[in-house]
Amino acid sequence: xxxxxxxxxxxxxxxxxxxxxxxxxxxxxxxxxxxxxxxxxxxxxxxxxxxxxxxxxxxxxxxxxxxxxxxxxxxxxxxxxxxxxxxxxxxxxxxxxxxxxxxxxxxxxxx
Amino acid sequence: xxxxxxxxxxxxxxxxxxxxxxxxxxxxxxxxxxxxxxxxxxxxxxxxxxxxxxxxxxxxxxxxxxxxxxxxxxxxxxxxxxxxxxxxxxxxxxxxxxxxxxxxxxxxxxxxxx
Numbered sequence: 001x002x003x004x005x006x007x008x009x010x011x012x013x014x015x016x017x018x019x020x021x022x023x024x025x026x027x028x029x030x031x032x033x034x035x036x037x038x039x040x041x042x043x044x045x046x047x048x049x050x051x052x053x054x055x056x057x058x059x060x061x062x063x064x065x066x067x068x069x070x071x072x073x074x075x076x077x078x079x080x081x082x083x084x085x086x087x088x089x090x091x092x093x094x095x096x097x098x099x100x101x102x103x104x105x106x107x108x109x110x111x
Numbered sequence: 112x113x114x115x116x117x118x119x120x121x122x123x124x125x126x127x128x129x130x131x132x133x134x135x136x137x138x139x140x141x142x143x144x145x146x147x148x149x150x151x152x153x154x155x156x157x158x159x160x161x162x163x164x165x166x167x168x169x170x171x172x173x174x175x176x177x178x179x180x181x182x183x184x185x186x187x188x189x190x191x192x193x194x195x196x197x198x199x200x201x202x203x204x205x206x207x208x209x210x211x212x213x214x215x216x217x218x219x220x221x222x223x224x225x
Contacts, residue, residue, distance in 0.1 A: 043200070048209060056209070098160070102147075102156070105154050
């Protein structure tokens with residue numbers, strides 16, 4: 001049972017480039033979330049989904065898009081990367097009333 | 112807006128000591144509170160989840176308590192070991208929010224030395 005899988009683990013981008021961070025879970029969880037973790041700021045919620053076809057904004061959604069076409073996958077898209085988006089990104093999933101399960105993160109640097 | 116604070120920011124103790132990590136939150140209207148552990152370069156691992164109607168949860172050497180009215184939670188670690196060294200984070204799910212939304216504290220960095 002793989003849990004929550006994030007790819008890639010590391011990525012370096014140039015300002016203005018776009019990319020997609022992948023997240024997949026094999027636990028049939030309804031809820032999925034994207035967080036970013038920055039020194040001194042803790043983890044902040046970017047976007048979340050309560051089921052296939054349903055997404056909503058979190059605390060820091062600007063510059064990011066998400067979609068949820070299947071229960072398993074919840075990709076995060078950076079449309080035009082900016083240095084302020086340099087961070088560690090975590091995907092999480094959970095079922096109703098249960099703890100969130102986290103992936104190992106994607107470390108993203110934008111030059 | 113819900114804010115979560117963890118004290119201390121860092122803690123260093125000798126092996127075998129019992130210790131307490133503190134978490135406070137500004138709005139007592141929560142569904143639940145979770146404690147996580149994060150190892151360097153890794154994701155978060157859930158340790159304990161306390162529902163708002165519960166007072167405490169226990170798992171092995173870990174015990175978490177919740178006093179919702181005062182906006183406080185503590186994580187008690189008994190007989191600490193070097194393998195307990197990690198960052199410990201608490202997070203709350205505010206009332207009226209989705210199951211996918213958590214508000215995190217900034218964590219306590221714990222070092223247990225032999």
